[in-house]
Structures are given as structure tokens and as C-alpha cells.
């Protein structure tokens with residue numbers, strides 16, 4: 001059996017219906033797992049044929065009771081990955097008129113990640129794992145993104161804490177750099193092409209990150225029995241070069 005096999009395992013990806021989460025769900029399925037994807041809405045297979053391979057369950061990570069109910073419904077499983085996050089631009093800036101933006105962002109990213117891990121914990125089988133998802137801004141703060149930086153850094157700290165609290169369940173975080181997903185549809189097509197080109201020519205890996213790149217990293221974290229308490233940067237070397245954003 002391949003050391004990266006998930007045959008016979010059940011994986012739950014919160015946020016797994018699109019973007020990075022979908023890349024992780026597909027990679028886990030390709031490795032042999034049965035995969036449940038959870039997010040706020042059920043999408044029909046007619047609407048998105050890529051979802052045919054997955055069970056879907058509704059869950060709003062900002063609603064603690066709904067999170068608890070969803071994991072009670074899912075029952076026993078092996079690996080939890082939490083990728084969901086608020087839409088681009090919904091965070092509040094430091095000097096915004098009030099603190100609603102940062103409170104909502106922390107609620108959806110930090111408290112939501114906490115809630116998923118908390119209510120999944122009783123259902124995780126021996127040998128299981130939890131993987132959180134942050135982003136390069138956790139380590140490379142950008143002007144105007146204080147809420148995102150703080151929320152990501154808090155998730156990374158939580159991940160280290162839970163590697164101890166939940167042991168021997170392993171707990172890690174993937175910190176992706178730029179990944180070309182629909183999160184970036186806030187840019188025009190021309191702007192997006194130009195950004196991808198800047199990434200391709202600047203990042204040491206010489207290509208824009210894909211959801212497959214993150215999926216591969218997630219399967220590694222689910223299957224390697226000796227990796228826990230780590231933050232795995234999957235950024236094509238973005239951390240080594242000047243910002244292209």
C-alpha cells in the first residue's frame with residue numbers, strides 16, 4: 001500500500017466544496033478516502049459535477065450549535081481539515097468606524113476553526129488528525145490586513161496548543177501562499193492573468209500555486225504519523241522573495 005494511502009479512511013473537509021478545500025477533498029478521494037464536504041449550502045451535482053464523489057453536509061462554522069449537530073450527524077471519522085474562511089475583502093481595517101469587521105472575521109476564521117476541532121474531537125478515530133488552513137499573511141503582515149493576520153496567527157497558535165491537548169491525534173496547519181482560486185475573482189481577468197505572471201516569474205517554484213499543490217500537502221499531513229504541531233508553508237517560496245501583491 002502506498003505510504004500516502006487513505007484507503008478505508010473517512011475525511012471531512014469543512015469548506016471542501018470549492019477552492020483550496022475542494023483540492024484537498026479531491027486529493028483525499030484520489031488517495032482512497034471517503035470524503036464528506038461541509039459548508040453553508042448543498043450544491044447539486046447537476047450544478048457542479050465535481051461534487052459527485054463526495055457526501056455533502058450543511059454547516060455554518062459561525063453557528064456553534066450547528067457545528068456540534070453536524071459532527072454528531074457525521075459520526076466517527078479519521079481526518080478533519082478546515083479550510084473555510086470569509087470572502088475576500090470582508091475583514092475590517094484597524095481604523096474602521098467600528099470593530100464589527102474584525103469581530104466577524106475572528107468569529108468565522110478563528111472561532112469557527114476552534115468549534116470544528118472541538119466538536120469533531122469526540123468523533124475522531126485513533127490515528128486521526130486535524131489540519132487547519134491559514135495563509136502567508138500570518139507570517140508576512142500586509143498593510144490593511146490586520147484582522148486577517150491576527151486571525152491566521154491565532155489559528156496557527158491554536159494548532160500548536162491542540163497538538164498537545166488532542167494528542168495522540170495529530171494537529172497541523174497548512175499555510176498556503178498565493179493559490180489561484182475563485183477567491184481572486186474580485187480581480188478582473190486581466191489583473192488575474194498579470195498577477196499569475198508576476199507569481200510565475202518571481203516565486204522560486206516558477207508557477208502559481210494550485211489547489212492540487214495544497215491537496216498533496218494535506219494528504220501528506222493526514223498520512224505521516226510523526227508530524228504534529230507544525231505549520232507547513234506551501235507557497236512556492238513566496239516567503240523568500242519580495243511581495244508581488
Ligand SMILES: NC(=O)c1ccc[n+]([C@@H]2O[C@H](COP(=O)([O-])OP(=O)(O)OC[C@H]3O[C@@H](n4cnc5c(N)ncnc54)[C@H](OP(=O)(O)O)[C@@H]3O)[C@@H](O)[C@H]2O)c1
Pocket residue numbers: 014015016017018019020021038039040041042059060061062083084085086087108133134135136176177178179180181182183184
Ligand atoms: N486562495 C488563496 O490564494 C489563499 C491563500 C492563502 C490563504 N487562503 C485562505 O484559504 C481559505 C479558503 O480560500 P479559498 O481560496 O479556498 O476560498 P473559496 O474558494 O472562497 O472557498 C471558501 C469555502 O468556505 C465555505 N465557507 C465560507 N464561509 C463559511 C461558513 N461560515 N461556514 C462554513 N463554510 C463556509 C464556502 O462554502 P459556502 O459558501 O457553501 O459556505 C467555500 O466552500 C480562506 O480563509 C483564505 O483566506 C487563500
